[in-house]
Amino acid sequence: MNENRNTSSDLAGTAAVPLAAPASQASKAHATAPVPVPPQAQAPSAPPEPALARVVVVGLASCFGCQLQITNIESHLIEVLGQFDLRYWQLTSDGHMPEDFDVAVIEGAVTTEESLAAVLRLRERAKAVITVGACANTAGIPGLASTRFDERLGEVYQHLPQACGTPIAPRSVPSVITVDYAVPCCPIDPFEFLEALGRALYGSNRTLGTRTMCGDCKRNESACFYNQGSLCLGLVTRAGCNARCVNLGRPCNGCRGVSPHANLESAREAVARYGLSVKDFDLRLELFNQTNPVLSGRE
Amino acid sequence: MTRTTLQVDHIARVEGHGNIHVVVNDGVVETVEVNVVEPARLFESMVRGRDHSEVSYIASRICGICSASHVVTDLKAIERVFGIEPSPRTRALRELLVYGSYLQNHATHLFVLAAPDYLGQPSVFPLAQTDPQLFEQALALKALGNELCTKVGGRSIHPITAVVGGFTHEVSAGEYRALAGKLEAMVPFALATVDVFNSFPVPDMATEGDLLAMVEEAYYPVECSDIACFLDAGISFDASDLADNIEEYEVAHSAALFARVKATKSPYMTAALARVNASWPYLSSNAKVAAAKAGLRPPERNPFKNNVAQAVELVDALERCAGICRRLAENEVPGRSTPPAYTVRAGYAVGFTEAPRGALFHALELDGQGKVVKATIMTPTAQNLANLEADVRQLAQKLAAQGVTEAELRLWVEKLVRAYDPCLSCSVH
Numbered sequence: 034m035n036e037n038r039n040t041s042s043d044l045a046g047t048a049a050v051p052l053a054a055p056a057s058q059a060s061k062a063h064a065t066a067p068v069p070v071p072p073q074a075q076a077p078s079a080p081p082e083p084a085l086a087r088v089v090v091v092g093l094a095s096c097f098g099c100q101l102q103i104t105n106i107e108s109h110l111i112e113v114l115g116q117f118d119l120r121y122w123q124l125t126s127d128g129h130m131p132e133d134f135d136v137a138v139i140e141g142a143v144t145t146e147e148s149l150a151a152v153l154r155l156r157e158r159a160k161a162v163i164t165v166g167a168c169a170n171t172a173g174i175p176g177l178a179s180t181r182f183d184e185r186l187g188e189v190y191q192h193l194p195q196a197c198g199t200p201i202a203p204r205s206v207p208s209v210i211t212v213d214y215a216v217p218c219c220p221i222d223p224f225e226f227l228e229a230l231g232r233a234l235y236g237s238n239r240t241l242g243t244r245t246m247c248g249d250c251k252r253n254e255s256a257c258f259y260n261q262g263s264l265c266l267g268l269v270t271r272a273g274c275n276a277r278c279v280n281l282g283r284p285c286n287g288c289r290g291v292s293p294h295a296n297l298e299s300a301r302e303a304v305a306r307y308g309l310s311v312k313d314f315d316l317r318l319e320l321f322n323q324t325n326p327v328l329s330g331r332e
Numbered sequence: 333m334t335r336t337t338l339q340v341d342h343i344a345r346v347e348g349h350g351n352i353h354v355v356v357n358d359g360v361v362e363t364v365e366v367n368v369v370e371p372a373r374l375f376e377s378m379v380r381g382r383d384h385s386e387v388s389y390i391a392s393r394i395c396g397i398c399s400a401s402h403v404v405t406d407l408k409a410i411e412r413v414f415g416i417e418p419s420p421r422t423r424a425l426r427e428l429l430v431y432g433s434y435l436q437n438h439a440t441h442l443f444v445l446a447a448p449d450y451l452g453q454p455s456v457f458p459l460a461q462t463d464p465q466l467f468e469q470a471l472a473l474k475a476l477g478n479e480l481c482t483k484v485g486g487r488s489i490h491p492i493t494a495v496v497g498g499f500t501h502e503v504s505a506g507e508y509r510a511l512a513g514k515l516e517a518m519v520p521f522a523l524a525t526v527d528v529f530n531s532f533p534v535p536d537m538a539t540e541g542d543l544l545a546m547v548e549e550a551y552y553p554v555e556c557s558d559i560a561c562f563l564d565a566g567i568s569f570d571a572s573d574l575a576d577n578i579e580e581y582e583v584a585h586s587a588a589l590f591a592r593v594k595a596t597k598s599p600y601m602t603a604a605l606a607r608v609n610a611s612w613p614y615l616s617s618n619a620k621v622a623a624a625k626a627g628l629r630p631p632e633r634n635p636f637k638n639n640v641a642q643a644v645e646l647v648d649a650l651e652r653c654a655g656i657c658r659r660l661a662e663n664e665v666p667g668r669s670t671p672p673a674y675t676v677r678a679g680y681a682v683g684f685t686e687a688p689r690g691a692l693f694h695a696l697e698l699d700g701q702g703k704v705v706k707a708t709i710m711t712p713t714a715q716n717l718a719n720l721e722a723d724v725r726q727l728a729q730k731l732a733a734q735g736v737t738e739a740e741l742r743l744w745v746e747k748l749v750r751a752y753d754p755c756l757s758c759s760v761h
C-alpha cells in the first residue's frame with residue numbers, strides 16, 4: 034500500500050492493512066488502476082484539539098444488512114457516534130453527500146457504471162476506505178450474477194428500466210480500488226466493524242487472520258460435517274467467526290471469503306475422499322466467492 | 333399560471349435509493365412518479381439451477397431487515413412442493429422469527445426513520461439529546477427484536493438455524509422464559525409508542541386502492557396461513573394461485589415491477605395497516621385496547637395511519653411472542669423442531685408470509701432433483717408502489733388546492749412515502 038499514509042495524518046494513519054483477499058490482486062479484465070491515496074497535507078501547526086474524523090457511510094448493491102448491523106451497536110452507538118463526525122448516512126438522515134470527509138465506509142458490490150464512478154470518487158477523496166460485508170469484499174451474493182450477466186438481465190426484465198442505471202457484471206470493491214480495512218462476513222459482526230473503525234481512526238497494524246476455520250471448529254468440539262456426509266466450506270474459509278454456523282448445526286457457506294492460505298486442491302481431494310461431489314463443493318463456493326479469481330481459475 | 337416541479341432526489345430515511353418527481357401546474361397535479369433507482373441484483377436469475385437447500389440462504393440477502401421473512405417464505409414454498417408439513421413447534425419458532433423482525437423493523441422505522449419528520453429533526457440523533465429516555469427505550473426495543481431473532485435464528489439478521497422442515501438448533505427452556513419476561517416488560521413502552529404516534533397530526537385522506545393481507549380463521553396471522561385476501565374486492569385466494577390474482581407490470585421510471593389486483597386493475601396497499609383492517613378482532617387484548625383508544629379501527633384507510641398500525645403491532649407482537657416463548661419453555665407446543673428427512677420431488681408452489689412491511693410471496697418451481705427451475709419473488713414494497721403513487725397524487729392534489737408552499741408539499745410527500753415504510757432495495761431484487 035501507499036507509504037505516504039505512514040506519515041502524520043489526522044487519522045493517525047499507520048501502515049494500512051492490505052486486504053488479503055486474492056480478489057484485490059488478481060482481477061484483470063475490468064481492473065481499474067487503484068487510485069492512490071493523496072498524500073496528507075501537513076497540518077500547519079498542531080491544533081489544540083484534533084478535529085473529529087469525518088465519516089461517510091455509503092451503500093451500493095446490498096441488502097443493507099451490514100449497515101443495520103452498525104445500527105445494532107445499541108448501547109455503544111451513542112458513545113461511538115461521539116468519536117467521529119458522521120457526515121453522511123443515507124439510511125438514517127436527510128442531507129447530501131459532503132465534499133470533504135476522511136473515512137468512507139462502503140457496503141455492497143459494484144454493479145453499475147454509476148456505482149463504479151462513485152467508488153472511484155470516494156477513493157480519491159477518502160483518507161481511508163473501509164469495506165463492510167461480503168458484498169463489498171468479494172461481491173458476495175450479488176456476485177452470483179456475475180457470470181452470464183447480460184443473459185440474466187434478460188431473464189428478469191423484458192425491457193431494462195432506465196432507473197436500474199447502466200448495469201455491469203457485479204464485482205467487489207477491492208477489485209476496483211485499494212481498500213484499507215475490510216470487515217468480513219455476511220452480515221458483519223458489529224464489533225469487528227468497531228475494531229476496523231478504530232484502526233482507521235487511531236491506527237493499528239492488526240490484520241485479518243488468514244487461517245482456515247477448521248482449527249477453531251475442532252476447538253469447539255463440533256462434530257465435523259464431513260463425517261456426517263455433508264459439505265462444509267470451513268475447510269477453505271478464513272477463520273475468525275468462531276465457526277458461527279457450524280456451532281448452530283449448519284455447515285459453513287464461506288461468507289468470510291476463501292482464506293488466502295486455503296489449499297483448494299487438497300480440499301477438493303478431501304471432499305472426494307469423503308465420497309462427496311467436488312462439483313457441488315465448487316458450486317457451493319460460488320455463493321460468496323464467485324468473482325474470486327481462485328475459483329474462476331478452475332475449469 | 334404557476335408551475336411547481338417537485339423533485340426529491342434521494343429520499344432520505346428509507347431503505348434503498350429512490351426519487352420522487354411531482355409536477356403541479358396551476359394547482360393541478362400533472363405527474364407523480366416514484367423512481368426506484370436501485371441496481372438490479374437479479375435474485376430470480378441467480379437462484380435458478382441451484383439446489384433448493386441454498387435458495388432461502390440466497391433469498392435472505394434480498395433484504396437485511398426482512399431477511400427472516402424471506403427465509404420463512406422460501407421454506408414454506410419448498411415444503412409445499414415436497415409435501416412436508418412442519419410441526420406446530422417449528423411453526424411457533426418461525427412465528428417468533430418473523431415477529432423478531434417486526435420488532436426490529438417497526439422500532440427502526442418508527443423511531444429512526446419516521447419520528448424525525450414529526451419532531452422537525454433531520455435524523456434520530458438529536459433525539460438522543462432532547463429525549464434520551466425515549467431514544468434509549470426505542471433502541472432497547474430494537475435490541476429486543478435482535479435478541480429474539482438471535483435466540484431463534486442464531487443471528488440478528490440472515491438467520492442460520494431455519495432450514496427445510498425445522499430448525500438446526502434451539503435455545504434452552506430457561507432462555508425462552510427469560511425472553512418472555514423481557515418481552516412482557518417492554519409492553520408499556522409499546523403502549524406509549526401508540527400514543528406518541530397517534531398524537532402526530534396527519535392530513536385526512538383515504539387510499540382509494542385495495543388492501544391485501546393474509547387471513548386466518550380467528551387469528552392474527554403472519555406465517556400460519558396460505559390464504560391472501562383483497563379486502564375491498566372480497567377476493568380470497570391461495571398463494572399458489574398468485575398469478576391468477578396479482579398482475580405485475582413494468583414501468584420505465586422504476587427498476588421495480590409494479591403490481592395491481594388482476595380482477596379489478598386496482599392498485600393496492602399491503603402493510604401493517606392492511607393487516608389491522610383484516611384481523612383487528614384477533615389482536616392481543618392490550619393491542620386492541622390501544623388501537624381503539626387511538627381511533628384505529630377498521631375500516632381505516634388513511635395511509636399515514638400505517639405508523640400507528642405498526643405501533644399497535646408492536647404491542648401485539650410483544651404479548652404474542654411472550655406467550656409463545658412460555659409455551660415453548662413448558663413444552664406445550666406439540667412436535668419437534670428437528671429437521672425431518674424428506675424426499676425431493678418436482679412441482680410448483682408459492683410461499684407466503686406477512687413480512688413486517690406487508691405480503692411477501694416466493695413462487696418456486698423445482699425439478700425432480702430439487703433444483704430451482706424458476707423463481708418469482710414479490711416483495712411488499714414492489715406491490716405497494718402503484719398505490720403509493722396514487723396516494724402521493726391524491727395528497728399533492730389536496731395540498732396544492734390549499735395553496736401550500738413548495739417546502740410544505742415536499743415535506744408531506746416525503747412523510748407519506750415514509751409512512752409506507754418502503755424498502756426500495758427489497759423492491760428491486
Ligand code: SF4
Pocket residue numbers: 095096097098099100140141165166167168169173174218219220221393396
Ligand atoms: S454482506 Fe450480507 S448482510 Fe452485508 S450487505 Fe451484503 S448481503 Fe447484506
Ligand code: SF4
Pocket residue numbers: 246247248250251255256257258259265266267268276279285
Ligand atoms: S469442515 Fe466444517 S465442520 Fe469440519 S472441521 Fe472444518 S469447519 Fe468444522
Ligand code: SF4
Pocket residue numbers: 218219270274275276277278279284285286287288289290
Ligand atoms: S461459519 Fe462460515 S458462513 Fe457461517 S459466519 Fe462463519 S464464515 Fe460465514
